[in-house]
Amino acid sequence: xVQLQESGPGLVKPSETLSLTCTISGGSIRNYYWTWIRQLPxxxxxxxxxxxxxxxxxYNPSLKSRVTMSVDTSKNQFSLKLRSVxxxxxxxxxxxxxxxxxxxxxxxxxxxxxxMDVWGKGTTVTVSS
Amino acid sequence: DVQMTQSPSTLSAxxxxxxxxxxxxxxxxxxxxxxxxxxxxxxxxxLIYKASTLESGVPSRFSxxxxxxxxxxxxxxxxxxxxxxxxxQQLWTFGQGTKVEMK
Numbered sequence: 001x002v003q004l005q006e007s008g009p010g011l012v013k014p015s016e017t018l019s020l021t022c023t024i025s026g027g028s029i030r031n032y033y034w035t036w037i038r039q040l041p042x043x044x045x046x047x048x049x050x051x052x053x054x055x056x057x058x059y060n061p062s063l064k065s066r067v068t069m070s071v072d073t074s075k076n077q078f079s080l081k082l083r084s085v086x087x088x089x090x091x092x093x094x095x096x097x098x099x100x101x102x103x104x105x106x107x108x109x110x111x112x113x114x115x116m117d118v119w120g121k122g123t124t125v126t127v128s129s
Numbered sequence: 130d131v132q133m134t135q136s137p138s139t140l141s142a143x144x145x146x147x148x149x150x151x152x153x154x155x156x157x158x159x160x161x162x163x164x165x166x167x168x169x170x171x172x173x174x175x176l177i178y179k180a181s182t183l184e185s186g187v188p189s190r191f192s193x194x195x196x197x198x199x200x201x202x203x204x205x206x207x208x209x210x211x212x213x214x215x216x217x218q219q220l221w222t223f224g225q226g227t228k229v230e231m232k
Contacts, residue, residue, distance in 0.1 A: 044216055044223040044224065044225050044226050045165075045173060045216065045218075045223045046221075046223065047218075047220070047221040047222070047223070049221075060221045061221075062221075094172055094173075096172075099178070102160070102161070108160065108220070109160075110160065110161075110196070110197070111161065112160045112161065112220070113160060113161035113162075113163070113178065113179045113180075114160070114163075114218075114219075114220050115163035115175060115178040115179075115218065116163075116173075116175065117175045117178075117184065119172035119173060119174075120172065121172060122172055
């Protein structure tokens with residue numbers, strides 16, 4: 001079955017860029033919305049955004065100015081970069097496989113849905129000097 | 130963006146109880162909901178998507194309903210493995226969570 005594995009530094013200095021990669025095994029990268037989610041200690045998860053296998057991205061407006069996602073179909077990997085991090089970005093970061101359907105994203109409405117069915121185990125990133 | 134409010138925040142129940150968790154969206158135009166279960170030290174697990182579709186392999190005691198701004202997750206007969214935190218999710222937004230604990 002499909003498995004996801006996050007990798008990257010566990011410690012990042014304030015003002016620097018957090019970089020994570022998710023490696024997909026046991027399945028194809030095609031036709032899915034590859035998603036990054038983070039969970040601050042004791043809080044609910046937060047979707048950071050997704051990248052479709054073709055490279056189309058959509059980011060959570062709350063993070064849009066600092067986030068970049070990319071995909072490498074040849075390696076079955078996708079990646080996250082979060083710029084200008086602060087201690088408030090210390091969290092458990094998950095990658096996940098997502099589905100989107102219904103109206104087009106630009107015209108999403110009551111028939112739209114977005115959910116994640118396969119998750120990685122998560123990787124903890126601490127922002128500290 | 131849409132805000133999701135779950136109630137209750139904590140729920141005390143016993144094995145065999147029927148449990149209902151509600152999720153309300155802040156806007157009248159909302160999207161079809163997903164529900165997740167999370168246990169300590171684990172990633173969230175998808176239970177329900179498109180408001181009422183049961184994910185493959187999830188026990189049939191879990192069910193989802195609702196549309197518009199109000200959605201419900203029901204566990205028909207709580208089992209020992211069900212003590213966990215449950216989250217609703219619409220697009221980018223998760224609810225704040227409902228912890229189901231043993232009475």
